[in-house]
Amino acid sequence: xxxxxxxxxxxxxxxxxxxxxxxxxxxxxxxxxxxxxxxxxxxxxxxxxxxxxxxxxxxxxxxxxxxxxxxxxxxxxxxxxxxxxxxxxxxxxxxxxxxxxxxxxxxxxxxxxxxxxxxxxxxxxxxxxxxxxxxxxxxxxxxxxxxxxxxxxxxxxxxxxxxxxxxxxxxxxxxxxxxxxxxxxxxxxxxxxxxxxxxxxxxxxxxxxxxxxxxxxxxxxxxxxxxxxxxxxxxxxxxxxxxxxxxxxxxxxx
Numbered sequence: 079x080x081x082x083x084x085x086x087x088x089x090x091x092x093x094x095x096x097x098x099x100x101x102x103x104x105x106x107x108x109x110x111x112x113x114x115x116x117x118x119x120x121x122x123x124x125x126x127x128x129x130x131x132x133x134x135x136x137x138x139x140x141x142x143x144x145x146x147x148x149x150x151x152x153x154x155x156x157x158x159x160x161x162x163x164x165x166x167x168x169x170x171x172x173x174x175x176x177x178x179x180x181x182x183x184x185x186x187x188x189x190x191x192x193x194x195x196x197x198x199x200x201x202x203x204x205x206x207x208x209x210x211x212x213x214x215x216x217x218x219x220x221x222x223x224x225x226x227x228x229x230x231x232x233x234x235x236x237x238x239x240x241x242x243x244x245x246x247x248x249x250x251x252x253x254x255x256x257x258x259x260x261x262x263x264x265x266x267x268x269x270x271x272x273x274x275x276x277x278x279x280x281x282x283x284x285x286x287x288x289x290x291x292x293x294x295x296x297x298x299x300x301x302x303x304x305x306x307x308x309x310x311x312x313x314x315x316x317x318x319x320x321x322x323x324x325x326x327x328x329x330x331x332x
Contacts, residue, residue, distance in 0.1 A: 080185065083192065169183050189226065199252070211256060215252065226242045250269045278310055279311065
């Protein structure tokens with residue numbers, strides 16, 4: 079199991095239980111994470127070098143590349159290299175210049191599952207299967223433990239982090255909208271508030287929260303939410319809410 083969302087987790091699970099993978103070398107884990115977050119769970123040598131050794135000279139790369147891959151291979155094989163593991167597929171493959179996590183091995187990768195569930199939710203929603211769409215998005219929500227590879231700041235990590243956060247916020251927004259359609263206003267409020275924790279400048283979400291407060295008859299909370307939005311926009315961007323937002327606010331307060 080690879081947990082790439084939030085603090086990284088790398089564990090092996092089999093019939094004997096669960097144990098941590100021995101990925102003590104930071105770059106060994108980065109190679110594993112890069113492969114796990116790449117299309118097809120694979121990448122070429124140059125892609126790995128650009129991601130994991132972006133600022134190193136050729137001599138340093140040549141001295142460290144193969145030992146790092148060897149360490150990763152040993153960590154993935156764990157205690158299964160002997161007689162007990164002779165029938166197990168090799169977890170890390172290399173063919174035609176491409177390194178790949180073996181598809182014959184069962185890989186549980188939260189980032190991939192998040193993407194799958196987000197897409198499943200979109201497809202279900204497009205077919206008007208609203209309950210099933212909400213269930214898929216809710217399961218995706220639970221997978222997100224925090225930013226992609228929290229504690230890592232390499233360029234490739236930053237790019238992936240932005241992609242997954244955008245995916246996460248989009249599905250939460252859509253889930254909130256879907257809950258409103260289903261009449262589950264408390265669940266919708268939870269989804270919207272979670273969006274605002276991650277990105278407090280989303281004006282559309284502030285307005286959605288105001289509408290839910292208005293349904294409750296809580297004009298005091300509608301006003302407080304609008305005032306909070308005005309303050310955030312002024313402090314962070316030096317602007318006022320969009321005219322349409324202000325018009326909608328006054329309608330809710332009427």
